[in-house]
Every structure is written in structure tokens, then in C-alpha cells.
Amino acid sequence: MIPESQAQSPAQAPDVACFSEHLAAMAAGVRKTRSGERSRLRLLAAAARLLDRVHHRDLLVEQICQEAGVAKGTFYIYFKSKDEFLLDLAARYVAFEIQAHPRLSSKNSDFTNMRLWVTWYERTFAANVGILKCLVQMGAQDPGMRDLWHQRNARIVDRSLSGWMKTRPDSDPALERMVIRTAGTMMDQSLFERYGVQTGQGVEVPGDPERIIDLHALLMFRALYGHDPDPGDLPSDSPFRRLLRAG
Template identity: 30%
Template sequence: MDTLNLRLQEDPPSRKGERTRGRIKVATARMLERLGYHSMRVLDITQEAGIADGLFYFYFKDKSDAALAVLSEFVEFMPPGGSVDSASRTAFETIRETNYRFIRLARANAGLMRCMLQVVDEHPDFSALVQKVNRDWYVRVSRSVIRHYPGGAVDEDAMLLMTYALGSMMDELVRRLVINPDQNLLKLTDKIVPTDNALADALSVIWYRALYPAAEIPKGLRGTAAKLDALSKEQPLD
């Protein structure tokens, strides 16, 4: 939502019609965040945008058309920007930054992410877009990780499956922490990872251990991440 608004303010389209369409999309994003997909009405969008209903229908067929335009843009924005294998960061730093940004994005757009889950079930084309964006991101991540191993040492399909599994873990945790809060999980995270920084540390240790099992975790991690690191160094069970 903020991205749409900033883009409209900082780089407004040259044509008036495009600017109006942008205003409607911003208003739709706000109503999706505030009211949810099913409760939102065209009237809510037009009142938020300060336009007549007739003008809305000049640009969009109905509320679903406007919602899909907004959510499709949001989905394509979701993967973190920049390189997943930056020379200026270590592999752990890249994983940690990516996880932290995803957590913060979810908190800032919980309503939009909730609407995504609703719309996926009703619109196959949108579901296909979400799956494509996710797969493209997982492929980028898995190829980046493979470059840290000797040639032929890692099976590409196995690494891609690992990345899917780790990404799905993040999706489900965010859903239960932010989108549809699970009170038991919230109590647990409040106890052991009370901040987003601590949560990102802990989850990134899990990612790093799975993707680079022979590598050492960087020193200086916050409490829970350090405990997870210590667990991985315990003696095997009988």
C-alpha cells in the first residue's frame, strides 16, 4: 500500500487517466487492508479515492478487478529487492536480511496478505501468479546457494525442494504470527523471541543450518539464535 502511494507521489504518470487509475488502486489497497476483500465495496473505494462511482467503472469492471490489480502488483513487489548473493554480505547476512524484511513487510501489510489468501481460493489466474512469483524466487535462492558449493556437489532439484520447504515455513509462521494470529504461538515467541530482530535471527539460523550444514554460525547472535546454534552442536541421541 505504501509502495503504491509513494510511486504515485514520486513518479506520477504523465497522463491524467493513469493518475486517476493509480488513485483508485491506492484507495483499493487501503480498503483491502482496512476492511478485507469480502467486506470491501465499490462505494468504500470511491469514497476513499474521492471520486464518483461512474469514474471507478470506467477503469475497473468491479471490486474484484480492482483488488486483483492491487494484489498482483503487491505479490510481484514482495520478493526482497537486490541480489540474493551480494558480494558485500555473507551468506548468513543475506538470509538474515531477507527474513527480517519479509517479517516487517508482513506486519506492515497484514490486511493485504490476508486478502491474498482469500483471493487465491477464488481466482485461479491470481493463484498461478503467486505460485510463479514464489517459484522464481525459490529458484534464485537455490541457485545462489549452489554457487557456494563445488561444482556437482549439490543436486539442483534437491536444493530447490529444500528452499521450497524453508520458504513454506516462513509463510506459515507469518500467517500464524501476523495474518491469522495463533495465540499459543504468540505467547511462545513473546517469551523467547520477543522482537522481530530476535525472530529473524532464530529463523535465519534454521535456514543457514539447512542450506550450509558444515558452516559455522556467526558469533554474536542474540539469545535464542545462539541457543539454537548450541542445540545443533549437542551430542547425537542414542
């Protein structure tokens, strides 16, 4: 089991939330009509939506304000520059992602929890690829954004390692951390390629994203546990289920 457990059906994938929708809901929940926080959240939600369609270098303050339904001057009341604004947006996203980290059931098999965790991670990535692309690509030049990306990865590993060590208290935490980070990097590179997060367009086009989830969960499970899962823990239509039985 990876993260800390809480009762959950083995067949139920964790809820996946879109960050822009989360920000818009927060803005709508602000009671005061002229609240500065409402305007700030509307600007952030607008940018999160636009980043799914516009590269961060091409994103204009005027576009953000138009999308948010506020006057252009409103932006500079709350933010000194677009870079500062995007750093704030990315920092809020990292906090949002950590809060959404799934809690899995100790009643599930280890592989079921592994697959649920991978499902959460990959679907969350797909639902918020614009902001993640901004975070990674800006991080190549901006030290603040780069540090934020590293902090994000470290926090996800910390949450995962905490649950993992509860199941194997005699394991070496440093070694387990290295395995988790290495396996996670493998998954990230596949996602980067699929969604064009790095320079250029993605070229990996899987026929069925669910099968990619199965594959990543299986490879991560093998790396962490050192053996194959029970084939019955995979979805009934998974081709890997038949391969495990044949092996």
C-alpha cells in the same frame, strides 16, 4: 549466500517498503492532472490501505473511491468488477515484491546474508499483510489469484536458488529447490499464524519478532548448509548465540 550479491553492510537490514505508499508515490509522480493512470493508481493505493483494516469480502467499491478521493463512477472506467480490480492489485504487488528482493554482499558471511534475507521477507510481509491476506484467502476460491500466489512463491525461490547455486555449483538444483521451498513454507506458516492470514485470528504472539527472525534464519541455514553458523554472526543479544556456543 542466498540472493545475488551487491555490496552492503552486514549490520544493515534491507529497506522494507509499504506497497500502498509505493502506489501513492507513483500516483503523485504522474504529471498530467487528468491522467487515467493517476486515478487508477490512487484507487489501487486506497484499496491497499483499506485491506489492512477491512476483509476483502467486505471491501466496497464506494469505500475505495472515497478513500482515493474520486467519484464512484471512476472505478468502473478502469475496472469491470471488484474481483478484477483485486487481481490487478495483487499482480502489481507480486511484481513490486520481486523488485524489492534484497541484493546481499558476498563480503558477508553466509548466515549474515541468510538473516538479512529473512529480515527482509518477514518485515515486508508485516508491512503488506492486508494485500497478502487477500491474495491467499481469495486464492482458496479464485484460480487466477491462486496461480498468482504460486507464481509469486516460485519467483522468490528462483531468485534465491540463483544465488545459492553460485556458491555450490555441484549441488543438485532440484534438491536445493525442494529444500528452499520446504524451509520457506515453514516460515510462511509461522507468518500466517502470527498475522491471521488463514481463516480465524492468529494465535502465535512472539514476545520479540526479532528473535523469531533469528530462529527462522537459523533453521533455514541448517536446512540449506547442514551445519550451525558461527555464533558471532548472530546479534549480540540473541539467546540463540549463547545456545550455539553451549552446544
